[in-house]
Amino acid sequence: MLSVTNLTKRFGGFTAVDRISFALEQGEILGLIGPNGSGKSTTFNLIAGTLAPSEGSISFLGQDIGGRPPMAACHLGIGRTFQIPRPFKRLSILENIAVAAYYGQNGQISRTRAWEQAEEALNLVNLPSDPKSPVDGLGAAGLKKLELARALATQPKLLLADESLGGLDEHEMEQAADMLSLIRREKNITIIWVEHIMGVLMRVVDRVMVLDHGEKIAEGLPREVARDPRVIEVYLGSEEIKIADAQGDAGGDAGGDARA
């Protein structure tokens, strides 16, 4: 359903995403991991239309969407959540979601239907607060759920879930993982899940892709990737080892040079 080819994004001399290619099947959950600054968020922004690619193409459901505005991506069925939740603080919980439901489908559905879909999305994420209450009262975990419900309300076919917030504890991480697999099961939504660390993600995802310095360094089944020496190096290796390796590895050089 999604096919990304040679996707590249440069900011001046800095290459944030460097010739990444990957494809997604309908209903799949792909884990996208990598350290801070490895290009995960940029990849998300490119797919969601917030940024236009410097090179390469993004094809979603047979349409080339690279460089289209985010509204268009949203109307086609790409939803996203942010690492740091960005709710409308002076709107009620349900209003936050209802706006997303109505406009996410380009106003093509009835007003009542949008309201129902907003309630549906809210039920799915299991937010215990009163839907009419203001967003102010929600804690960090509640805001993450609201963020997710808002993305789901746009009725996405592909969900870009940015969960890479360090703040969640082990239990909350487990919950987030269960939530995403529930969404896939119930709604058959294809998901890309971004995360800094491997941890619980590995239990839920079908495949993992690892980015480092804007390049794809590994892709495959979670247990294969977890054993990949380059991945282990990125996650365990010290700065010296990485640099030594990059010098010995022609493929790893491009990203390093571009940053310099």
Next chain:
Amino acid sequence: MEIFDIFLLEAILNGILLGGVLALLALGLNLVFGVIDVVWICYAELVMLGMYTVYWLFAQYGVPLIPAFLLGILAVAALGALLHYLVIQPVLSSAPINQLLVTGGVLFFLQALATLVFGVEFRNIGLRLPVLEFNEMYFSFARVLAFVAALAGMVALYLFLTRTYLGTAIRAISQDRAIMPLMGVNPKKIYLITSAIGGGLAGLAACLLVLQYDVHPAIGLSFGPITFMICVMGGLGNMVGGFVAAFIFSQFISVGGFFFAIEWGYVVAFAFFILMMFVKPQGILSRRR
């Protein structure tokens, strides 16, 4: 009641009636600022053009009053959208001072244009509305009408903003402009609609003012400054604050004018404004962010 008390009460009630129109004037400006974060310095000039539109249609072309009012409101709404499209949108990401200067430029442009097109004469729609008597107190019917229409306009805006998806999107975009496209909302469209509504409110104010005042190219100067002071005192962008401030100001003008001369009412009101800027610079009801 003693004669003095009656006059005082009359002044207070007239102040309340005046407050309705001032609150309406402040509302449009606050809506535009609250949502788009740009101050329309030329706001009162939009009102002036609305007054000319109604004057023209009614007094020159014989269009009945109600259709003339509706056309006047529509004309200023279109003008608001045009102002946004031609002037505001290109400077949306510029420094705030540039935005202020450009709308300030529009103020003088519109004033000069009106002088050129309409001349400097004071024009009156020539409609004499009765004066109402109540318990030995006198109120102009035009003022009562303006007060009621202003309140109705405000209630309608409130319902629109809270009960419709478009209204909710307008409130949402005022809180986070960047995230809206990711929910399928086109911010440009929402801004254009907001500007049209802001213009429409200026148009409604124009209809109410043209019943009470002569129109001339510089009339914007007689209520433009006070509209800004009300908005600032209420906290720019804070519609409830602007509403409250409008009634405080109108009491200063009306009751101040009762104790001293009418000009003194304005002096006292502006002195109060300056004082409030020292005491509560964020506005009487500080806006929650």
